[in-house]
Amino acid sequence: MTSQESSVDPEQGVFVNSVCANCGGPAQYLCEACGQTGPRYCSETCQSDHWEKGHASVCASVPSGTESEEHDNERNSRALKRSSSKVYSRGNVAQLINLKQRRSTLTSNTSTTLINAPNSNDPSPAIDPVQADEFRFYMQQVYRIIKPVVLCIVLSVLWVKLSQAPSYFIGSSGPGTSGATGSSSDSSPISASIYTAAILIGQIIVATVVIVFLFKYGFTKILVGFFMFVVLFPLGFMSYILISNIISSLSIPLDYITLIFALWNFSAVGLVSVFWKGPLLLQQAYLTVMSSLMAFSLTGLSSWTTWILLGLLAIWDLIAVLCPFGPLRILVESSKENQREIPALLYSVNAVWLMAAPKLSNQIQPTISSTSLQTHTDSSPSSFISSVNSVSTKTSAATTPSGEDIPLSENLSHNIYNRNIEVGVHNNTEVNNSSNSLHTNGNISENNELSDDEEEDERNGLKLGLGDFVFYSVLVAQAATFDWITTIACIVAVLTGLNATIFLLAIYRKALPALPISIVFGMLFYFVSRWMLVPYAQTLGVFLVAV
């Protein structure tokens, strides 16, 4: 080919060769596999055209037909991985996926070739540096999302164990202790439990639908206000209940003045960091603690109610996220189309400098465009995310059936958002795009780096809804009321489920429900360990002592 021959002129450098093999215009890229001796291209489209026109048979990367297929598959899987890492970005899921695909194909075809051109490297068949980088990034993301989940679960278990400590006090043992002790008894009839669980899940569904509706039609201010209110509820009231329980169990003499002062501080700073600007770490910490508080409050339910509720939630999650008419799916899609940020409670791993007052996003700047990274778009309120939670809790609190003062709204919001494992910035689900942009903005601003960082930001962190945190913790906290063996077994089960879900996320590249797999594993492990492992261990222990 003329272009190829003209390109082979190493003495004169790249410029001699820079004629596109397909269209003849100025070219900046070359075929990665062929290296310096290969054809030059000006764009990906020309490369694809040229591939079809005959480069496929001469390319150095294609010794045989099957290999080219593998190469394609590898490229596709890379695209898949990249886009899947952003599986659910609330705003620009589609864009992210597209961007990723474009990016991945572009990088695989051009940028890597561009980078490799001077070195004339052949892509190593074993591990491509780009691919290895991607793996590393992905693993890091997984690690970063598992850390807060583990922390939330551990905190919930801690609250449960503290509240179950023998009480030396007269007076105020709040609903927590009574709930904890009550939950171990199976005396409540199953039908009552089913009824309660059904009511709870009904409330959750209603809240989800309402929030989706509000979001879809743009009543963002109401949503934000709602969320704010909802965040305040667990931070204030729940902490009070928890601390009263702990004080009762541990016999700490404390006066109301100090307690109210401490609670006021805790809640106010929580509100500020979640809904307004603040350190990312603090915001993540507050969201984790809030989730554990909500989970703790749910342990007030009787045990059968909790298990039935979890089972129904898993089913609901599946429906809401995967079915075309599911509200959560609608939420994702509408945020994609409208480019609006979803004020959801999402925990994002890469949250950046937070958002100020919710500038709701009708201006979701697609992160994909990355050129227009705008710092102010970040303002997507992380508070949104948290607020969503808070909002949900609130609604539920109002409607709790008698006997349970569990804020359902919290559950609701959590459910709503937790269904989605998203990749994206924490601050806003909606802001996924913005968060991505945010992220990118932040990262770019911080690193002043090139496409690498941007790409990373885009591939950015997984996002996990806060509801997922809560319900994982609810499951483990419920297991914690029985025995340590069940606790550990359920922790392992839930984390395994989370890993499996993230893995599926990589394969399917779209928003996936985070609850079903973990809940199924968790329930299975709990019942097996409760009815088989614990008596077994106890019998063995007796044996040891006796002998």
Add this chain to the structure above:
Amino acid sequence: MPPSPKTPPQEILSICKKYFIIGCFFLPWLWVVNVVYMWPLIKREDIGTQIKKYLYLSIFGAILWLIILTTWLSIFVTNRIEWGQFADSISVAIPKGV
């Protein structure tokens, strides 16, 4: 944990100021957060010396509150029994046997 370096310095200064002002509502924890968050920025020239003033005020206020709290708590815990009725009314939970 400091804010992004790309945020304009006026914004950083205004955030620092707002944190300080909100912290005046009995929120020493916010002052602590303010200090920890913004401390590395004290060396940046483009923000000016005002941020230093706010941070010093915050840290001074936080220490003051800490002293007040610890004093009150120690007084309460040691004298709880002698105060009798009053102490019971403001206690969250009364330990048995005391």
